[in-house]
Amino acid sequence: MTARTARGLAATTLAAALITGAAACSKPSEGSADGSAGPDAGTSAVVGIATEPESLSPLLGYGKDGNSKIFDGLLAHDADMKLKPALAAALPQVSADGLTYTYRLRPGVTFSDGTPFTAKDVVFTYRTILDPKTNNASRSELDALAAVEAQGTDGVVFTLKYPYAPFAERTVLPIVPEHIAGRQDVNSGEFTTKPVGTGPYLLTGWSKGEKLSFRANPSYWGGEPAVKKFTMAVIKDDDVRATRLRSGELDAAVLPPNLAKGFEKDTRRKIHAATSYDYRNVTLPTHHQVTGDLAVRRALDIAVDRKAMVDKLLEGAGKPAYGPVPTGSPWFTAGTERTHDLAKARAILDEAGWKPGEDGIRVKDGIRAAFPLWYTSGDKIRQDHALAFASDAKKAGIEVTTQAGTWEVIEPRMKTEAVLAGGGSPADPDFDQYLLLTSSLGGDGFNNMARYANPAVDQALETGRKSGDPAARKTAYDTVQRELVKNPGYVFLTHIDHLYVVDDRWDGLSTQVEPHDHGLGTGPWWNVEAWKPKK
Structure with missing residues (x-):
């Protein structure tokens, strides 16, 4: 699903963030309650994540x-x-x-x-x-x-x-x-921030925008975890997260590929990779006079160079995305791959009446082929994808102006302005595609952000959701993917492998195939309750 993700922290606030971070999470060498040194050495962990939930109540969607x-x-x-x-x-x-x-x-x-x-x-x-x-x-x-x-x-x-x-x-x-x-x-009771559950950890504190603190549940039915104290430091800026990991304030962190690469020769830490269904895409709002034009959407879908994005932006840690389903999935529809073809993109625009102006930007009926593209501040992967998309679009004669902001700034604009968004769920094709594409959820918060409406897709999504026949379901989702080739409401760019850098102090670490939202419940700490200190 297309979900709310990290609200950005501008890179220009790096110094202030480091000061705040030091207060929120002392260095391990200082022996803080949340650190990994002192009397708790080997039994506590501090990890840096990019997102935090709005609520900790499962009744409102958490977990x-x-x-x-x-x-x-x-x-x-x-x-x-x-x-x-x-x-x-x-x-x-x-x-x-x-x-x-x-x-x-x-x-x-x-x-x-x-x-x-x-x-x-x-x-x-x-x-x-x-x-x-x-x-x-x-x-x-x-x-x-x-x-x-x-x-x-x-x-x-x-x-x-x-x-x-x-x-x-x-x-x-x-x-x-x-x-x-x-x-x-x-919707508003104390349970949303002070939950009680049956899980392996108990919440001991939540400083919104800073950290969530946990301690092991001594009565957990699966046995009390060996990691007794567990802290998730909320650090929305990628560069700040990498800096705090390098300084020793964090024991682990999720990082984009270019920053994770900087730890390859670090003998004290290991890089853990997780394949994922997590994609980055550009919403093409149907309520905008440019992105609402089918010819513009089709042209942009083949003007983008997905392979270059994987190679240069992700440093190979991912694959081109042609829809919500990754190419390696059994649900992927062979033949729906889109080849980068700038000449064809230009031809589509020419035929539709979008003619190059004096400055090279196309015009039709007095309307310039131009629109803004928003991405969340502090998210380097989104920023890089947005800039690459804008560069590719300009080669086809479409002007895309990239702008950074928090979700509070972006959300009111989503009806008519494009967003560098993300989503993805590995459990079942219904989980992601229905929320992303059904017209009934157009404009429903972060569901169907582009307000995409395609009767053939709506019907196929209902068939895929309601049929118990695997063959019928595969046919339905094949239809969805083929329709996205003919009428793209989004330009899917890449599927991203998640990278985590972790201090090499524990046994039992592993990763799963991950969804888009990889904050509290994913990463090598998906099973932190099973970690054991190395002897």
Whole structure:
């Protein structure tokens, strides 16, 4: 899905950020409570992330793809992204018609306040998310769910409206305690910032814009983690994050390829790569007089040099993107790759009446082929992609003016102005494509930011979502990808491999295939509860 990501911090504030950061997260050598030295050496970790959530309540969307450190879902993903039991004692029993999923719950699990976890908490969680009064932007992801009922204290039955093939993937969604969250305003109550869950860690503090602090849950059903203190330092600027990692203030960080490369010869740290479904794309708003023109969209789609972006901007850590589905996925539609063809792009514009002006920028009916492209401040990968896109567009006679801003600045402009956006979900093609492309969600926050509307795509998305037949689903998503060639509402640029630099002090580190949002729940710390200090 196209999601809210890091709100930028301009690179010009580097010095101020370092001062603030030093206060928020002392160097390990100073033996701070959040550091990795002193009496806590080997049992604490500080990692630098680029994003933070707006809320820590799963009822509002937090942790919906799993890997929350505070909560658990009925199921979870292992290192190979296969589903495994979590709060459920086993994988669900599914009826022959695919309409009923029955879960038995793991015995003896308690919330961190000592209250037993039961089926009523599962029922409360799902029913609350489905309640229209709940401000959960991802409610449509549970569109297939007709009812959820408890069977005693240890059984839960989900009944579907149609045989939604990936439903089990939706049950990685974190479960909240009814006895706490049910007594508050779901949208604004204290639970949104002071959550209570069943997960391996307890939140001990959240300084918004600075850090989230955790301590190990001694009563965690999976065993108390060896990393006793865990801190996520929110550092939105890539350069600042790299500087703080190099200075020793951080034990690990997510970094763009060009900055991660600077740690290749560092014998104290290792670079961990994670393949991902994370793409970068340019929204082409249909409500803009230039980007709303089909010829302009088609021309831009082949004017961009995706391979050059991978080679130069990502230093090979990624692949060209032709849609939300990566080329290596079994869901990718062969033949939808777009070849960089500047001559053809110019021909498309010529035929549509976009003629070069005296300055080389095309004009049609008195309208210049020009539009702004926004990207989030401090995000070097987005900045580089935006500049490269603008350079390629200009060669075709289209003027793109890049502008940096925070999401507060960008969001009100999304209806008519282009954005260097991102998204991607590996679990199932429905998860990303429906939110990105269905016309019913056009302009719904960060869903379908381009307000793309294509009846053939809408129909295919519904078929892919509601069919239980794998072959029918593949045909449906093939249709979506082929339609994006004919009528692109977005120009997809690259799929990005995520890179992390981590102090070489722990065993048990690994990475998964990752979604777009790789903040709290992904990276080598997706399983921090399983890390062990090296001996």
